[in-house]
Amino acid sequence: MSTAAKSLLILTLLSGFAAALLPEETLGSALLIACGSFFSLLLLALIAGRKIKFDPVLR
Structure with a gap:
């Protein structure tokens, strides 16, 4: 989780x-x-x- 998401989670909970x-x-x-x-x-x-990883080679 990014720092922006963590801070928004805290703001959401507090409000x-x-x-x-x-x-x-x-x-x-x-x-x-x-x-x-x-x-x-x-x-x-x-x-x-x-992070979406795109693998062009299907295994």
């Missing part, structure tokens, strides 16, 4: 926990939006960091 613990009227919806955007960026970082 998710903060959204669950804080009351709804104090930044509740903004934290849920941040959690969703960090999660989508995490998925993109995981897909981009994947």
